[in-house]
Amino acid sequence: MDPRLSLAVGVSRLSATAIRRLGWGGGTALPGLLASLVDPAALSKLSRQLPAGCVVVAGTNGKTTTARMLATILKQAGHRVVHNRAGSNLVRGITAAIAEQSSLLGRVRGEIAVLEADEAAFPAVVRQTSPRIVLLLNLFRDQLDRYGELDTVARTWGEALTALPAASIVVNVDDPALAALTDQLASRRLTFGLAEQRCALDQLPHAADAAVCRRCGTPLTYRAAFLSHLGDYWCPGCGFERPPLDVAARAIALEGLERLSFEVAALGQQPWRVDIALSGLYNVYNALAAVAAAQALGIAPELIRAGLAATRAAFGRLERVCYRDRSLVIVLIKNPTGLNEVVRMLTSARIEAPLLILINDLDADGRDVSWLWDADLEPLAQTGSPVFTGGIRGADMALRLKYAGFPVERLRVLDDLPGALDAFVSELAPGQTGYILPTYTALLALRRALAERGVAPAFWRQ
Numbered sequence: 001m002d003p004r005l006s007l008a009v010g011v012s013r014l015s016a017t018a019i020r021r022l023g024w025g026g027g028t029a030l031p032g033l034l035a036s037l038v039d040p041a042a043l044s045k046l047s048r049q050l051p052a053g054c055v056v057v058a059g060t061n062g063k064t065t066t067a068r069m070l071a072t073i074l075k076q077a078g079h080r081v082v083h084n085r086a087g088s089n090l091v092r093g094i095t096a097a098i099a100e101q102s103s104l105l106g107r108v109r110g111e112i113a114v115l116e117a118d119e120a121a122f123p124a125v126v127r128q129t130s131p132r133i134v135l136l137l138n139l140f141r142d143q144l145d146r147y148g149e150l151d152t153v154a155r156t157w158g159e160a161l162t163a164l165p166a167a168s169i170v171v172n173v174d175d176p177a178l179a180a181l182t183d184q185l186a187s188r189r190l191t192f193g194l195a196e197q198r199c200a201l202d203q204l205p206h207a208a209d210a211a212v213c214r215r216c217g218t219p220l221t222y223r224a225a226f227l228s229h230l231g232d233y234w235c236p237g238c239g240f241e242r243p244p245l246d247v248a249a250r251a252i253a254l255e256g257l258e259r260l261s262f263e264v265a266a267l268g269q270q271p272w273r274v275d276i277a278l279s280g281l282y283n284v285y286n287a288l289a290a291v292a293a294a295q296a297l298g299i300a301p302e303l304i305r306a307g308l309a310a311t312r313a314a315f316g317r318l319e320r321v322c323y324r325d326r327s328l329v330i331v332l333i334k335n336p337t338g339l340n341e342v343v344r345m346l347t348s349a350r351i352e353a354p355l356l357i358l359i360n361d362l363d364a365d366g367r368d369v370s371w372l373w374d375a376d377l378e379p380l381a382q383t384g385s386p387v388f389t390g391g392i393r394g395a396d397m398a399l400r401l402k403y404a405g406f407p408v409e410r411l412r413v414l415d416d417l418p419g420a421l422d423a424f425v426s427e428l429a430p431g432q433t434g435y436i437l438p439t440y441t442a443l444l445a446l447r448r449a450l451a452e453r454g455v456a457p458a459f460w461r462q
């Protein structure tokens with residue numbers, strides 16, 4: 001019994017309950033902050049108690065979905081999982097999530113934790129939790145005004161990983177920056193990526209950022225580019241190339257917006273297929289990441305397959321809600337790569353439904369909206385979809401679409417939320433589906449507007 005830790009857990013749990021009762025929000029940050037004020041070692045003491053250790057998931061895109069998939073797989077395999085589900089991925093949010101699942105004596109009620117960590121918080125999170133597995137997804141340009149250049153993030157990650165020789169690093173080596181970052185580490189490395197030519201892009205998109213060799217600075221050559229700068233690459237300058245894949249996805253089938261499936265090819269195993277109720281190539285990467293981490297944890301393919309089959313979309317990630325007889329599909333967009341992938345998914349599935357794009361520029365979205373100009377929106381102009389824009393920077397989005405050749409007669413700028421939601425829904429016919437693409441704070445506002453209209457549950461109860 002550790003009285004200080006016990007007090008920290010008590011303070012965290014009580015304040016979380018109070019915040020929710022008062023309707024002030026999800027209670028995911030302040031409680032953890034209070035806990036670490038009472039006991040600065042709270043997170044490391046709590047995570048040390050987990051008999052099967054912690055898995056830390058990091059990357060610019062896909063953390064929430066991947067962590068959720070992995071947690072579902074582990075639950076299907078019969079484990080009690082601690083998970084920071086509400087997307088509170090700073091040290092204080094993670095502390096609050098583990099405290100929430102601990103007794104008032106400071107004992108954690110769980111066997112293993114799946115923790116998603118924000119890019120900037122990653123070094124502190126791994127220092128305090130000493131993870132058994134670190135799962136690295138990708139590094140894209142995202143909110144540069146908040147994090148600084150990709151190089152800075154890569155350097156701090158490199159330092160944090162060097163200090164973790166006992167961890168297994170499960171890494172997407174289709175990302176050349178992550179491949180270079182992890183190839184000299186003393187820790188065990190399990191690589192994953194796509195072994196598939198059919199999903200390749202004709203050329204690197206404008207938002208591809210890290211397509212330069214991290215060793216010698218020469219632009220990389222791609223045998224296949226799959227998504228932004230992710231692909232099968234090699235360096236004509238020094239010979240650096242994508243390392244061999246320990247776990248690969250091949251025979252990928254993307255079936256509209258409803259399903260995807262692929263074959264898992266791993267060393268020493270018969271190939272086996274997974275099938276998931278999500279879509280888009282980026283979700284193939286997320287699912288493959290969860291598969292690779294689950295294999296590193298020794299979970300059998302049948303249980304992994306069952307866990308993925310049971311995974312549902314996370315908050316705002318291709319989430320579908322019904323409102324006034326219309327179906328709304330909500331897809332969070334955070335950066336040009338994410339926006340490109342949503343456009344690719346809609347156009348390749350030949351979906352010509354009305355779109356509402358909501359762009360905010362508050363701190364959590366990134367203050368700088370120049371990223372809209374890095375996205376490849378030209379394919380949208382080729383479809384028949386009407387597009388509505390809204391949010392604080394809705395007019396900037398409309399301007400960007402005009403420059404992408406989008407016909408002005410199919411473009412309309414709406415007000416901010418909640419007005420934009422009502423205006424958009426009244427443009428849809430009963431039974432019709434509309435797609436809403438919000439940035440992060442616009443997603444929160446959309447969720448509030450839907451909750452006020454009796455539609456979606458508050459996100460922290462998911």
Ligand SMILES: [Zn+2]
Binds near residue numbers: 213214216217236240
């Ligand atoms: Zn090179």
